[in-house]
Amino acid sequence: MTPxxxxxxxxxxxxxxxxxxxxxQQTDARLERLDAATRSTVAAxxxxxxxxxxxxxxxxxxxxxxATKRASGEAIVAAVRRLAVDLGHARDALGSTxxxxxxxxxxxxxxxxxxxxxxxxLRHARREPLTVPLAxxxxxxASGVPVDSAAAAVLGLAARARxxxxxEFRRAVERDIALGAPPAAATAAAATAADVFVNAGxxxxxxxxx
Amino acid sequence: MFEPMDxxxxxxxxHLRRPVQIDPALDGRVMREINxxxxxxxxxxxxxxxGWLRRPHQVTLTPLGGLAAAALLAIVALxxxxxxxxxxxxxxxxxxFQFVLVAPRATHVSLVGxxxxxxxxxxxxxxxxxxxxxxxxxxxxxxxxxxxxxxDGSRWLADPSAPVARDEDYGEPSSVLTVGGGS
Numbered sequence: 001m002t003p004x005x006x007x008x009x010x011x012x013x014x015x016x017x018x019x020x021x022x023x024x025q026q027t028d029a030r031l032e033r034l035d036a037a038t039r040s041t042v043a044a045x046x047x048x049x050x051x052x053x054x055x056x057x058x059x060x061x062x063x064x065x066x067a068t069k070r071a072s073g074e075a076i077v078a079a080v081r082r083l084a085v086d087l088g089h090a091r092d093a094l095g096s097t098x099x100x101x102x103x104x105x106x107x108x109x110x111x112x113x114x115x116x117x118x119x120x121x122l123r124h125a126r127r128e129p130l131t132v133p134l135a136x137x138x139x140x141x142a143s144g145v146p147v148d149s150a151a152a153a154v155l156g157l158a159a160r161a162r163x164x165x166x167x168e169f170r171r172a173v174e175r176d177i178a179l180g181a182p183p184a185a186a187t188a189a190a191a192t193a194a195d196v197f198v199n200a201g202x203x204x205x206x207x208x209x210x
Numbered sequence: 211m212f213e214p215m216d217x218x219x220x221x222x223x224x225h226l227r228r229p230v231q232i233d234p235a236l237d238g239r240v241m242r243e244i245n246x247x248x249x250x251x252x253x254x255x256x257x258x259x260x261g262w263l264r265r266p267h268q269v270t271l272t273p274l275g276g277l278a279a280a281a282l283l284a285i286v287a288l289x290x291x292x293x294x295x296x297x298x299x300x301x302x303x304x305x306x307f308q309f310v311l312v313a314p315r316a317t318h319v320s321l322v323g324x325x326x327x328x329x330x331x332x333x334x335x336x337x338x339x340x341x342x343x344x345x346x347x348x349x350x351x352x353x354x355x356x357x358x359x360x361x362d363g364s365r366w367l368a369d370p371s372a373p374v375a376r377d378e379d380y381g382e383p384s385s386v387l388t389v390g391g392g393s
Contacts, residue, residue, distance in 0.1 A: 030327055061324040065356065068328040069366065071380045079379035101353040105388070108354060112376065128391070135354045135388035139373040142386075163390030174373070 028060055038063075038073035045080050054087045055100035058107070086110050093119035094130065105134035112141035118151045125159045132163040136170045143174055144183040153191040161194070169194055304349040305389060309357075309369070311335065314342035316361045321346045323357025323384075330360050352391045358384045 027043040034042060042063045046056045062083050066076035090106030091098060093116035098106065106119050114137055122130055122137075133154050140150035157166055169190055176186035271279070309321050319335040325348060326332040335344040344359075356375045359367040368374055368383035375384035 058324070061328065061356075064328040065324075065384075066380050068322060068330065068360075069380045069382045075379055082379070101351075105354045108386075129352070131352055131354060132388055132390040135386070138354075139386060139388070142374060142376045167388065167390065170373070 030060060030064060033067045034063060034076065035073055038076050041073075041077045042080050045077070045084055049084050049087065052088065053096075054084065054091060055103055057100065058087065058104045059084055082111075083107060089116060090119065092116065094123050098123075099129065099131070101131045102129060102134065105131045105138065108138040109134045109141075112138040113147040114138070114141065114151055115147075118155070121155055122158055125155055128163075130158075132166050133158045136166045139170055140173060140183075140187065143177055145173065145177075145187045146184050149184045149187045153187050156191060157194055165194070304351045306347055306349050307387065307389070309335070309346045309348065309359075310371075311344045311359050311367065311369070312342050313344055313359075313361060313367070316344065318362055319344040320360040321348065321357065322360050323387075324353075324355045325350055325357070330363070335359070350387070350389045352389045355387045355389070356384045357387060358382065 027039065028046065031039045031042055031046075042059070046059050049059055050056050059080050062080050063076050066079055071079075086107035087103050089110055090103045093110075094102055094106050109119065110116065118137070119130075119134070122133055126133060137150050137154045140153070141147055153169070154166070157169060161169070172190040172193065173183070173186045176189060177183050181189070311319060313319055320330040321333040321335055322328045322330050333346050333348060335346040337343065338345050356377075357369070359369065361367055366382040366384075369385035372385040372387060375386045377384050
């Protein structure tokens, strides 16, 4: 993350990290499925995100997913807080005009291990919405493709590929991986087929953040 | 040499005071000409209005009246523009997706995800055709969704045909579906 991004994100981060149990102005009725303490903290996080002009629906869904999966209150609060911070970082990298769908996909890409610089480069490379390229990037890394290889491939495709082409590219990589190909090699092969140069020998990285 | 001006004026006045001899048949000739003209009384209101619109007219307008007319035109133009131009960007269209799970021994399967508030009661899957096949159809807007199958109220299954969502927070498996904008 660049110093500029860090400075821009600081107020948002501070608000999200400091958000605690408070009486939210109008708590989303769907959060009634959470216990009282968890609901109060999640509502405060949602309010902070709203104040920072971040999308709040992904946060609500993250909390509801935890409730349905019977996760502990601490786990739910931690997951919602982490997603809110990722959404803030995604917005800093993609710009204030990014749509909620783009921010959600960008947060997933960041969580998978992509750098904010990659997100910013994608923004400059592609005029169309970035939801699918960012999601494909996150999915490739989740499939075991090194971040550098996945980013190079998606960046190479993003400028001219349609959403459907990107999804097909991801399927081709996952198919080759399922057939036994190393993830980086599968990505390079699919990228070559798509006339994109990708360095198959890119530094291997463990998917996800430490 | 010129006549004195007073004499000229007197002579003109005398000439104008003389009685005018009018032809007794003049009235008759004038009335015949009038009767020969097309009758206006037979025109419809629409024809009269069209005739009025086609004739040039002089309109007298005060500066204040002119300003009021301009303001009225501006308001009408603004209303027309507001009514014909969408204020919000057009909503992207949703696309319909069919979710399929092969679960031979299941008695009840629900589809849960970001699109239905992770509510296991909202999207029950239907057993179709083969007894082992469970399906559900959901319309989705462009975006990236997490979802999973909830089997018999106790077991979570990821979609084997979709990318896996790395879930380090809740432990249970989920899948990812990305819906593009149609480009």
